[in-house]
Amino acid sequence: MPDGAPVTAVEETYTISQLAEAFELTPRTIRYYEDEGLLTPRREGQQRVYTHRDWARLKLIMRGKRLGFTIAGIKDFLDLYEVGDAQVPQMRFLLKSARDRITTLEQQLRDVQQTLVDLKDIESLVVDHLAKKGALDV
Amino acid sequence: MPDGAPVTAVEETYTISQLAEAFELTPRTIRYYEDEGLLTPRREGQQRVYTHRDWARLKLIMRGKRLGFTIAGIKDFLDLYEVGDAQVPQMRFLLKSARDRITTLEQQLRDVQQTLVDLKDIESLVVDHLAKKGALDV
DNA sequence: CCTTACGTTTACGTAAACGTAAGGGTAGGG
DNA sequence: CCCTACCCTTACGTTTACGTAAACGTAAGG
Structure with missing residues (x-):
């Protein structure tokens, strides 16, 4: 290993259209997320430079x-991942946000499960109906 | 039981504002759902009359x-519940719709579960942080 | 009879989440 | 040097899911 080589590899970066393609979005959408404070890429001149952090x-x-x-909800959610450097009152706020969100997600979980049950009932019902009609291929 | 009494009780009906209050919506919203074909209440004169079917x-x-x-997605979904009187090609279509929706719901299920894991991690992390700072009340 | 409380229609207004076009800068290749 | 392929900003357009206001009908109550 040659002298003076950096310990950490040079960080991999992405252009906006690389990100866009990877996530099947348009550059416009990614810039919009920046406007809304969801992303804050570095700049090189005028160009945006994204890292694996933005990817995540x-x-x-x-x-x-x-x-x-x-x-806006996603922004609040992302902020929860940035807990490291928060003061106590801010952390209390984040804690409440996290718990509120957990509550609604648990409701959403029940909703998804119930809807899946409903849909699977419907599915077998339809399959039966088709079978009776002689359209046998499931 | 007096003679000539109806076998089935008179069906309970609702006005638009009764429904609105029960579901914490505005009448405007309920009329909008009708415009979009999600509800088709009976009319008495000009007034809408809703039954338990609309409630459901x-x-x-x-x-x-x-x-x-x-x-629009909800409308498609509701149509799935109306399978009874469908012809074979229509039923094939419904079957595909149901299965597509099952697929995305299963993805959504995984998403909800993973997000819950994340949030609970964050929660205990924050709680630990607060504990260390002496702000002990969980 | 007048007010209040509900219902109706029609229609314009609005916030969110982008799409789309206009106009311009920059780097590389033929 | 010009073209192509990116990148940028600014700004107006569009769809969804209603909100809001205007203008009117009707039944109950004082």
């Missing part, structure tokens, strides 16, 4: 979207 | 909203 955040953002959260 | 549909609508579905 985008994964959380996409998950939040699949759960039907609003962008 | 509204419960499903609210669940769909908690799951982050769009109104």
Whole structure:
């Protein structure tokens, strides 16, 4: 190992369109998330430079979207992951936020499970119906 | 029991504002759902008359909203419950819809569960932090 | 008869989450 | 040097899911 080589590898970075393609978004959308404070990429001149940290955040953002959260809701959620450097009153606030969100997620969990039960009932009902009609291929 | 009494009780009905209060919606919202084809109440003169069937549909609508579905998505979902009187091609379509929706719901289930794990981690992390700082009351 | 409380329709307003176009900068390749 | 392919900002357009206001009908109560 040559002298003076950095201990940590040079961090891998991404352009906006690389991120866009990876997450099947448009650059416009990613800039929008920045406007809303969900991402804060470094700048090189005018260009945005994204790191694996932004990548991770985008994964959380996409998950939040699949759960039907609003962008503002996702922002609050992301803030919860930044607990490290918070003072006591701020941490109390975060704790309450986290617990509130846990409550609604537990409701959502029940809703998803019940809906899955309903849909599977419907599915077998339809399959039976089709079977009787002689349209046998499930 | 006097002669000629109806076998089935007179069906209980609701006004729009009764439904609105029960589900914490506004009448405007309920009329909107009608515009979008989610509800089709009977009319008495000009007034809408809702039955327990509409009540049940509204419960499903609210669940769909908690799951982050769009109104159009909820409409498709409600249609699945109306399988009874469908012809074979229509039933094939419904079957595919149901299965698609099951797939995304199973993804949503995983998302909810993972997010709950994350949030509970964060919660205990914050609690520990507060404990160390002497702010002991959990 | 007048007010209050409900219901109705029609229609414009609004917030959220982007899409889309206009106009311009920069780096590399032929 | 020009073209292509990116990047940027600014700003107006669009869809969804209602809110809100106007203008009116009707039945009950004082």
